[in-house]
Amino acid sequence: MDEAQVVGLLVRRCVGGDAAAWEEIVQRHHRRIYNICYRFAGDPDNAQDLTQEVFIKMYRTLNTYDSGKGAFMTWVTTITRNLLVDHFRKSKGDRLTDSMDSAPSEHEDAQPLSEQIADRGLPPDAHVQSRETREFVHQALQKLSPELREAVILRDLQDMDYREIATALRVPEGTVKSRINRGRAELARLLQRTYRQVI
Amino acid sequence: MPGENQHGIGCTEFETLLTEAIEGQLTGARKEGFEAHRRVCSVCGPLFADVQAGQQWLRSLEEVEPPAHLVHNILAATTGISSTRVLATTPDASTTPFGERLREWWDSFVTPVAGFVRQPRFVMSFGMIFFSFSLALNAAGVKPSDVAKIDLRPKALRHTYNDLQIQVVKYYDNIRFVYEIESKVREIKRAARPAEPAAEQPKQNPKNNTSGQPDQRQDRNYSRDENQPVLAALPDAPPAVKGTTNRRFV
Numbered sequence: 001m002d003e004a005q006v007v008g009l010l011v012r013r014c015v016g017g018d019a020a021a022w023e024e025i026v027q028r029h030h031r032r033i034y035n036i037c038y039r040f041a042g043d044p045d046n047a048q049d050l051t052q053e054v055f056i057k058m059y060r061t062l063n064t065y066d067s068g069k070g071a072f073m074t075w076v077t078t079i080t081r082n083l084l085v086d087h088f089r090k091s092k093g094d095r096l097t098d099s100m101d102s103a104p105s106e107h108e109d110a111q112p113l114s115e116q117i118a119d120r121g122l123p124p125d126a127h128v129q130s131r132e133t134r135e136f137v138h139q140a141l142q143k144l145s146p147e148l149r150e151a152v153i154l155r156d157l158q159d160m161d162y163r164e165i166a167t168a169l170r171v172p173e174g175t176v177k178s179r180i181n182r183g184r185a186e187l188a189r190l191l192q193r194t195y196r197q198v199i
Numbered sequence: 200m201p202g203e204n205q206h207g208i209g210c211t212e213f214e215t216l217l218t219e220a221i222e223g224q225l226t227g228a229r230k231e232g233f234e235a236h237r238r239v240c241s242v243c244g245p246l247f248a249d250v251q252a253g254q255q256w257l258r259s260l261e262e263v264e265p266p267a268h269l270v271h272n273i274l275a276a277t278t279g280i281s282s283t284r285v286l287a288t289t290p291d292a293s294t295t296p297f298g299e300r301l302r303e304w305w306d307s308f309v310t311p312v313a314g315f316v317r318q319p320r321f322v323m324s325f326g327m328i329f330f331s332f333s334l335a336l337n338a339a340g341v342k343p344s345d346v347a348k349i350d351l352r353p354k355a356l357r358h359t360y361n362d363l364q365i366q367v368v369k370y371y372d373n374i375r376f377v378y379e380i381e382s383k384v385r386e387i388k389r390a391a392r393p394a395e396p397a398a399e400q401p402k403q404n405p406k407n408n409t410s411g412q413p414d415q416r417q418d419r420n421y422s423r424d425e426n427q428p429v430l431a432a433l434p435d436a437p438p439a440v441k442g443t444t445n446r447r448f449v
Contacts, residue, residue, distance in 0.1 A: 019278055026273050034265035048266055052276050059277040137256045156257035162218075177218040184221075184253025185246060191256055 007072040015063045026055060029073075032158065033080050039153045040084045042142040050087055054080045070167055077160070077168040081150055088146050140190040148183035155180050207232035213243045221250055 013021035033054050038047035057079055065075050141149060150169065154160045155176075166173040207228075208216070213236050219225050220233050237244050316325075336343075350356075 022278065023270075023274060026270055026277075030270055030273060031262070031265055034269060035262055038263050039260070044263075044266070048269060048272075051265070051269060052273055055273045056277055134260055137260055141257075141260075152253075152257055156254060157260060157262075174215075178214070181214070181217050181221075181246075181250050184251075184257065185249035186253070187256055188249040188253035191252075 004067065004071065008067045011062060011065055011067075011072065022059065025058075029076055030055070032073075033076065036077070036080050036153060036158060037084065039138070039141060039157055040146075040149060041087065042138070046087070050080075050083060053083055057083065071164070074160075074164050074167050077154065077158075077164070078170075081154075081168055084150065085146065136191060136194055137187070140187050140194065143190055144183055144186055148179050148186060151176055151179035152183035152187070156184070208236050210236075210240060210243055213237070213240070214246075217247065217250060220247070221254055 007025075010021045010025055014025060030051060034047055034051045037050040037054070038044060041047050041050055054076070058076065061079075065072065069075075141152075144152070151165065154165045154168065155162070160168070162173050162176050165176045169176065171179075213233060216225060216229065216233050220230070225233055237247050316322075
């Protein structure tokens, strides 16, 4: 019995009122959903609340899950993503982020953003082990626009493939790739600026 | 130059292949073309470096540990208690808590009043009232710090009450003691003075008094009568009464 069949059986049991099956689903997925929420929302409290909301919504709509339309994990990710977007809209945390296509700023010698990368700063490998660096990365992630943030979280932190991400985000695969590339590039530029200021 | 077709691929195609190149999925001629363009293009080369660096930064993030009670909370929220956050997203007038409705009612009442009161003219008036009040308190010797120091514990209050009661009783007893002394002195004086025969005095009509002397009303000089020094040179017979009577009937 493969993973999909196991999950399908669990879902059927759960819909039938089996509390143990529901607990099994929670145990299997709570860590992953919490991590997505934490990386997207930025703080543990919000992440915990959002994770609970995701499971409440899952519990209420579990009977609508159709295994023929996609994997259970993709379905769960879609629910999570929709709630995160709702949360973002409600909290009005739309941050002003630099875009690769944005006009040149008055800083950085008025160069276009995509040309402001002559200073490579320190190589990433020199920092990746430190806890402080991870905190910088986490903070920089919060400064990305929600579209770019969710794409890089699902790809680089959750290791979802492009097709699954496209299904969860309901956008074409090409858009997913473009968002991931832009998200990574903006994150790198933000961190390079941070390190330049720190150093 | 950016956008030009160099070494077989252009900037648009470079971006299309970027994802695969970053993940090491490009091979053969496509890879060579991609690498050649990356080396010479002033836009795509740095872009590739940024995307690669960003991916490495992101991969450096570790999975965080969820709170220990998260599963318990989820199970309680799904199979038992409903999440308050979910309820908050779907407000219903009939299920709105009483406290929230009270607050809304209070806000609807207070907000317009507060806006009206915060006009400059009222603010000036309130400022003057406050200033006057604080001046009056200052003149009366009332200090806010003293008020703050008042001990309102039941034990302290009982203690203060007892002190006050003792002061009142002492004051009353002192007054009583003085009165008793005065009374004793009067008795002694009365005892030392020889007994006077009670003179028969006809009842006089005050209207017939034409002597021009002021009335000897009892309430006047009441205390002085007892304290009048006894004139030792006077004869035994009380002349004052006799004289007065004689003068009146002469």
